Amino acid sequence: MKNFDLEPPKHGGDLQAWQRREQGADHWLDLSSACNREPWPIPDAFLENSAKLWYELPDSFALQQAATDYFGQAPLAIGAGTQQFIEVLPALLQEQGRTQIVMVPAIGYQEHGYCWRKWGYEVVEYHAIEQLLNADWDIAVVISPNNPTGQYVPSTVASQLKILLENSARHLILDEAFLDTTPEQSWLNQALPRGCFVLRSVGKFFGLAGARVGLIFGEIAFQTALKSLLGPWPVATPALQLVALALNDRAWQAEALDSLAERHEYFMDTIVPKLNTLFDSQAMQHTPLFYTWLLEAEQANKAFAALHSVGIHIRLGQGWVRLSLPAGHEMQRLNAGLVRLLQGHQLKELG
Structure with missing residues (x-):
C-alpha cells in the first residue's frame, strides 16, 4: 500500500536553513554537502x-x-x-x-x-x-x-x-x-x-x-x-x-583529481588529528570528496554544536558526522576554528 505521508529524510547542504534560524550564521564555512568545494568553473x-x-x-x-x-x-x-x-x-x-x-x-x-x-x-x-x-x-x-x-x-x-x-x-x-x-x-x-x-x-x-x-x-x-x-x-x-x-572538459577533470589528492594530503596531516581529538574517535572513513566519523549519538551532537560555535557547518547523521574536503583556500579557516575549539572550554564539555 502506498504511503505518501511519510516524513522525508533530512539532507546536508542546508546552510541557508540554519542561517535563517541562527543569528550571526551568515559567514559560516559550509562543509555539509560532500560536493567538490573546488567545482568546475563555469566559462x-x-x-x-x-x-x-x-x-x-x-x-x-x-x-x-x-x-x-x-x-x-x-x-x-x-x-x-x-x-x-x-x-x-x-x-x-x-x-x-x-x-x-x-x-x-x-x-x-x-x-x-x-x-x-x-x-x-x-x-x-x-x-x-x-x-x-x-x-x-x-x-x-x-x-x-x-x-x-x-x-x-x-x-x-x-x-x-x-x-x-x-x-x-x-x-x-x-x-x-x-x-x-x-x-x-x-x-x-x-x-x-x-x-x-x-x-x-x-x-x-x-x-x-x-x-x-x-x-x-x-x-x-x-x-x-x-x-x-x-x-x-x-x-x-x-x-x-x-x-x-x-x-x-578533460583538462579540468585531470587538474581536479590532482587538486583533490593535494588537498587530501594536507587534510590528513593537519586537520584530521585535530578532528580525531575533537570527536574523541579515530574511526574515520573517507572518499576523495568527504570524511566520515562514526560516533555515539550524544558525542556526534556535541561535536556538531561545538563546530557551529566557531562557524563550521557539517553533516550530522544518526551516529556519524561527515565533512566534505574543503577547498584549498578554506583549509586555514577550518584549521583556525579547530585550534580555537581545542584551546577553549568546548573541549572540556565534549569529554
Missing part, C-alpha cells in the same frame, strides 16, 4: 551567451553524446539529478498483486529507503553488502562509494552479485553518484548485467549540484517506460548545455 563565454538558452525548449542531444563519451556507455535517460531516478524507479519496477522485498543499506543515502517505502515495498536494511549474496530479495540498492561510510563494493562481491543478477529475475540499483574520483571502480567499465541500473551524478565531483542533472544506465528495454515517467523535458536547457561542456 565566461557560457555566462555571456546563455541568455538565449532560457528561451529554448530542452534538447539533450549534446549531453547524450558527451555522457556516452565520458561514461563509456549511452545513458538510458537524463533526469533532474539522480534523485529523480530514485523517485521513479519504484513506480517503474512495481509488480501488481504482490509486495516486493527491497534491501537497502542501514547507513546510506536515506532517500533510497524512503522512496521504496512510500510506494509500498517491504524495505529491509542490511549492514554488510555480503548479506545480499544469501538473502531473499527482489530489489537491492547498493551505494558505491557509500555516502556517508565511504565503503566501496569489494570486487569479489561485485562479481558474485553480477552472476546472481544474470541467473535470476532480481534488480539491483547501483548508486555511483560519488564515483567520478575513482572511475576504475565503476560497473560502467563493462557491459551491465541483466536487471542492473547504475545512477551517476554531476553534483559531486563536478560540484554542479544546482544544475540538477543525473543519468541512469541499464537495459534498453526500460528506456521507453523511464522516459514516460520522467516526462518530455525533465532538465532545463541551460543545465543540459552546461553539463555537456563539463563532461567534455
